[in-house]
Amino acid sequence: MTDRIREFLEARRRAGRDVGPCLVVDLEVVRDNYTSFAKALPDTRVFYAVKANPAPEVLSLLASLGSCFDTASVVEIEQAMAAGATPDRISFGNTIKKERDIARAYALGVRLFAVDCEAEVEKIARAAPGSKVFCRILCDGTGAEWPLSRKFGCTPDMAPRVLEHAHRLGLSAYGVSFHVGSQQGNPNMWDGALKSASSIFRDLAERGIQLQMVNLGGGFPTRYLKNVPAVKAYGQAIFRALSKHFGNRIPETIIEPGRGMVGNAGVIEAEVVLVSKKSQEDEVRWVYLDIGKFNGLAETTDEMIRYPIRTAADGSATAPCVIAGPSCDSVDVLYEKEPYLLPISLEIGSKVLIEGTGAYTTTYSSVGFNGFPPLESFVI
Ligand SMILES: Cc1ncc(COP(=O)(O)O)c(C=O)c1O
Structure with a gap:
């Protein structure tokens, strides 16, 4: 998470435009990554994998x-x-x-x-x-x-x-x-x-x-x-x-x-839509976000890519959660086999930052599954 991305997201919130999940990509990070590749492999030509972003x-x-x-x-x-x-x-x-x-x-x-x-x-x-x-x-x-x-x-x-x-x-x-x-x-x-x-x-x-x-x-x-x-x-x-x-x-x-060039340049800001339990005795809460497998996080398939998720309450007490997306499709569960530790104080409306999301997110987002728009993206 760079200062530039933090400032961009704060301005977006102040302007009241934070109505849906969005990806913000910092070009300065992409520039640094390109330079690192060129230095690490000086005799090798770089062909950026466009599919990543x-x-x-x-x-x-x-x-x-x-x-x-x-x-x-x-x-x-x-x-x-x-x-x-x-x-x-x-x-x-x-x-x-x-x-x-x-x-x-x-x-x-x-x-x-x-x-x-x-x-x-x-x-x-x-x-x-x-x-x-x-x-x-x-x-x-x-x-x-x-x-x-x-x-x-x-x-x-x-x-x-x-x-x-x-x-x-x-x-x-x-x-x-x-x-x-x-x-x-x-x-x-x-x-x-x-x-x-x-x-x-x-x-x-x-x-x-x-x-x-x-x-x-x-x-x-x-x-x-x-x-x-x-x-x-x-x-x-x-x-x-x-x-x-x-x-x-x-x-x-x-x-x-692809991933190594743009992955760490992007952060997705998303919002908690619902926190619930499936039974009174359940120890694991379900946290539903406004982003899931169909609007950007397809690489959570089989829980292969495990993104860092930051919240404003980081550092406070945590509990294991199943994290799921917003669509009416039961495949749209991000992390369940290995529940994710998130702050207990997380509630409906809380913002979360999903880091390392500059690669393989926007283009994996469906055009309108369940009526949810494709993942919004800003490059700064
Ligand atoms: C032919 C080809 N080259 C490069 C890449 C980029 O791979 P990575 O994102 O692991 O760098 C891919 C990814 O699918 C690919 O199919």
Whole structure:
């Protein structure tokens, strides 16, 4: 929570505009995060994962700082370009793309695409001839709070075939990518993936194809309730692993931070709508907020991301609570398996601050489930 955000929220309250939950993102924090990534990995290009927070102010700031962009759709490509990024600074990093979207990206000038199978390579060869492709390999997501396993990537032993297929179809077989899982708490998790990447490089070299790039993905964490290692520790661990597996022939590298770039830049202010118990004897109270899974806090699914929640009564006596959202859907419960300690004095109308919410909140918010509007967002 920065002073700038605190002042913004106070002014909003004074003006009586605090009628619903809102996210406030402090651009100064985003700027600091970008600088930390650039320092921790000085030879690596940063491709900000637009999906984490595509607010135009965030994208414009990052574009002006020299960032490139990892995009998941044509809309994200257009958002990055509107913020000032030229197409040579954009990667279409989703492995699942419609051919007409590949063609649209190509028409916009994008020449860098992710693949993880031969069928996707064929789409790119048809719709974006001559482009560079990198093949994503599977990672099991061990050590990550929000794993991205199974759905994306092929096994490392399949990647050479995919890349050779690309080469044969006139594409540039450019490199290998992986994602070690979002909110990855262990900097050493890049080691295994880099080992696989280096063996794919060797295999392709034997087939006469020189790969050039390793996309190290995202996964850099933000601080929620637990401390996380600093970006510097990730930079050091990654450099060690690169040297170990590639020796003195370290390839071009890129990273795609999303959460680590914007997570700690945002705070959501929300309000307690109801405090109740399910029976007289119940020891756990239910605290219902005006924000839930459907208007911004989707990452509480399976209680995977546990946000710090601050209140004006912090420091006073607490009791365990189930925290739930406002909608008429019983899935809309944030923390129940592991009840959350909140002040006993918390009551209807109390404000709560949910920290670390700059990433993966606004865009996860539904357009109007139960009539609740999408999460309001301010960038300061
Ligand atoms: C291809 C790709 N790159 C980067 C990211 C960003 O990951 P993170 O927010 O963990 O940095 C994601 C997240 O889903 C992704 O799918």
